[in-house]
Amino acid sequence: MTVARPDEVRRFNRSSLLRLLHTGGPATRAVLATELGLNRSTIKMLVDGLTEDGVVEEKVPRLARGAGRPSLLVLPQPQAAVVLAVDVQVEHAGIALVGFGGQILGRNSWNLHGRQREPDEVITHVVESAAVLAGDLGMRPVAAGVCVPGVVRRADGLVHTAANLCWGEVALGQRLRTLLDVPVVVGNDAEFGALAEHVRGAGRGSADAVFVSADVGVGGGLIAQGALLRGSAGYLGEIGHMTVNPGGRICHCGNEGCWETEVGEAALCRALGLPEHGPRGAIVAELRELHGDWESRLARYLDWLILGLVNVVNILGPELVVLGDLFTALPEEAVARVGEQVRRRSMVSRAMGGVRIEKSRLGADLKLLGAAEAAFEGVLSML
Amino acid sequence: MTVARPDEVRRFNRSSLLRLLHTGGPATRAVLATELGLNRSTIKMLVDGLTEDGVVEEKVPRLARGAGRPSLLVLPQPQAAVVLAVDVQVEHAGIALVGFGGQILGRNSWNLHGRQREPDEVITHVVESAAVLAGDLGMRPVAAGVCVPGVVRRADGLVHTAANLCWGEVALGQRLRTLLDVPVVVGNDAEFGALAEHVRGAGRGSADAVFVSADVGVGGGLIAQGALLRGSAGYLGEIGHMTVNPGGRICHCGNEGCWETEVGEAALCRALGLPEHGPRGAIVAELRELHGDWESRLARYLDWLILGLVNVVNILGPELVVLGDLFTALPEEAVARVGEQVRRRSMVSRAMGGVRIEKSRLGADLKLLGAAEAAFEGVLSML
Incomplete structure (x- = not known):
């Protein structure tokens, strides 16, 4: 008879906790316990494990007020998992390294005109620019999320058409996967914008x-x-x-x-x-x-x-x-x-x-944040 | 630490098996084991339990061919759970009693003209007609699904508007729940049509x-x-x-x-x-x-x-x-x-x-079948 094994349950609880910290930001152990419906000893065990792994840190909140000892806050450590977010628009392209918790740790962007808009040029520039950014920050992304204004097949990141970029049948996902050597998820820009609004916006x-x-x-x-x-x-x-x-x-x-x-x-x-x-x-x-x-x-x-x-x-x-x-x-x-x-x-x-x-x-970062969230989907359960 | 308890797992497996039989029809134990990813002894235990409860029956298939002993088929017993399906259209209304497995066991329908189309009249006729049908068949429905061509709030079955019926703000779900004394789910007719197509149609x-x-x-x-x-x-x-x-x-x-x-x-x-x-x-x-x-x-x-x-x-x-x-x-x-x-x-x-x-x-029965499926959603896990 199939029953959930304790280590599976622990992994499930751990990834629920990570998701909560990633989307909701720093929280006390008490709040985490309430939100996840877990008891205090389970939360303690999970937080202790994550602290040991360098994924979270516990700190006294800066603006602690009122009587008694302030509750410790559990903070996501951005560098515990960093993803590359890429936002290709018609007039410009932008990239960012985004850390666990959703913070943009560094970014770069450039205009797209004429030949620069061609798939080969965009791909080359993204890969080079990402390497420079990662080098500057001393961080290695573990996944990438990319959005383009076009019709995209999610399974493999094939851009069927991106009319306003004049792209047709570009194997964007596959090519970036090979060049970046990390899992890459490609999506339509409005779709990833929706994801950002859902996770972090209105x-x-x-x-x-x-x-x-x-x-x-x-x-x-x-x-x-x-x-x-x-x-x-x-x-x-x-x-x-x-x-x-x-x-x-x-x-x-x-x-x-x-x-x-x-x-x-x-x-x-x-x-x-x-x-x-x-x-x-x-x-x-x-x-x-x-x-x-x-x-x-x-x-x-x-x-x-x-x-x-x-x-x-x-x-x-x-x-x-x-x-x-x-x-x-x-x-x-x-x-x-x-x-x-x-x-x-x-x-x-x-x-x-x-x-x-x-x-x-969410301003101009909307789609970068969405691309980052798409990349994080496969990452949080692995931390 | 939260872990799934064995009786919860058993209940989950039992209701998965019931859903498979309900939507897929009769199947051998071997097929059920493959589809559900359960081993043979778990399937045996579940089927034996369901046979004892009169929910399924095991039979030699009528057209067994080939060498060797034919595999027994596990058949859903329609009378194990019967729901009332109601399809209110602009020109007519229909009701049916539908058994576990999706078979229509009995039905009735009538035209709607003039005053008959008013909510009070429709409700009265549905309740009376359902009572007669249940009496004739010697069966008591355990839930009801009702569809109307209108804008319906799923939570409580309030029909906000059904313009072509000239209905506005009719507490259809609540009223039928009181009169029929079973859980009632009300939905838009096209929505329930989609459900029927999804479960039993194209x-x-x-x-x-x-x-x-x-x-x-x-x-x-x-x-x-x-x-x-x-x-x-x-x-x-x-x-x-x-x-x-x-x-x-x-x-x-x-x-x-x-x-x-x-x-x-x-x-x-x-x-x-x-x-x-x-x-x-x-x-x-x-x-x-x-x-x-x-x-x-x-x-x-x-x-x-x-x-x-x-x-x-x-x-x-x-x-x-x-x-x-x-x-x-x-x-x-x-x-x-x-x-x-x-x-x-x-x-x-x-x-x-x-x-x-x-x-x-699915022909003229489409929406009746959809209404039945909507009613079965809450029923199968209780069997």
Whole structure:
């Protein structure tokens, strides 16, 4: 008869504790015991073992107040496990070394123009840059997470297409695995953005959330019942290629009137009267200068944003939608209006008593953090 | 230290075995051992215990062939656990008693017109009809599953709205629970249709599938990573209320150009030149008479069907889409064309190497079977 063996149980408890420290940050033994439903002697044994292995450290909190001896805090030791996070965007690429606990320990980034955007160039630069960074910090990553704005097969990291990068059928996962000599997980950037929001951002505690981001393209990542949806063979979340305007502009995917053509970067440029494909900074500056004008100048753009969000909420019933990337530059009042309209127009939102629509607050590091989390998934259980 | 106790393990193994027999049907001990990864003596002990309790029976298969003694088959005993399945549609309602193993043991149905469609009338009729059926068969259901074409809160079975039934805020779950005196689970009809396809239909073995059905309204149920998606608070799958034609017909949900307005029953009537809100039989008869004409007469209708399916496939990345209800009356060639076009136009399908689009083959019992499965979810672990 199969029964769980004590060493399996210990390993399970140990990895639950590591996950809790990694996502929740430093905590006292008492809090860890409550959260994990384990007794004090089990927690003591686990923490002592992890301290001995250099994975955690116990310290008196700096700002201990009140009467009595302050409780010791269990702190994750960042260098206990370091992963490489890579975020390839259309205009630039960034890498970071991220430690256990989610702290960025060092980073580098560079612009992508012309030939630099080609797969060979990007791969070479990532590998070289990662080696330099690891050397500078004296750390060796044990896994890597990489995100690209494209359609990615999760199993092996094949980039089927990344239209805005002009990539097709790039064996990115396989090639980086060979060159970096660590496990590599590759994903769609919006998908990893959703993971970051779920673990460290606005989505913490929301079991059903959708992350929608606008860059050159528009993508989405879906959290359902507390986990990142993967789709068959790891493909999904091409929310930007939902047709919302039949007969509208031709999209690079071959269809007409994709949501991306109405709410992506080019559409926002058109709404603002800026030349398409201009620098991102110009768009953000123009949005900041809108003040009271946002209602008239963004009206049509926001209508398309609302329409697509109503669709997403009706199909998936999330409690929260997080808007990322370029959407975070929209005026607060505009985002408030979008939320209000989606709550009014979506029958599922009405039934739920109102979906929340929020901007991402993780800033430019969002996708790096998501890529790091994807890499950590296979690492924490090995510590 | 927490370890799984032997009786917990035994209970877990027993309920895994019951689930396998319930969904997979009769099997030999050897097959059960392989599927569950248990050894022969554990299987023997479990099967002996279940035989003693009258939950299974071991029999020589009727068509035993070949040399040697035929292996005994372990058969689920339908009367070991019987659930009540209720399918409330716009034009009619049906109930069935379904036994362990998924067999329909008895049924009843009636039309719904005018006052009969009101919640009080439906509830009374369901309860009375269930009592008569249970009396006739000499069986007492231990749980009930109920589906309605509406927006349903899974936690307590509140029907927020069922527009085509003209229901709003009906505490269906609570009221039936009181009257039937068994646990009651209420869900959206397309959601339970998806569950039936997943457990017993075209979706068996597909971890990521979408079920889309057209009746008066259009709804969807989503299977992701092998489980039915629930959405926040149990609300999701209102695929029919995805806007596909901005500026199009007004929908009862308050928006314009919902997919439902382009591919629901009324839209199909318009395509066929039949009066809207006519009898279902007339639509099916007209579709059967189309022969070579389907291309010209259904062209526009199919375009909208394809457009919505491309959206669904791009967002969710399923390996399979099952078309239910009225869609099953479409000519085979039309469904083949739809599949071909969706595979061509969806970038996610292209990446996956082709989504399959199939008609439901579970027929008119689909939603009853789904409601039964929803009820069985809480029952099998108690046997």
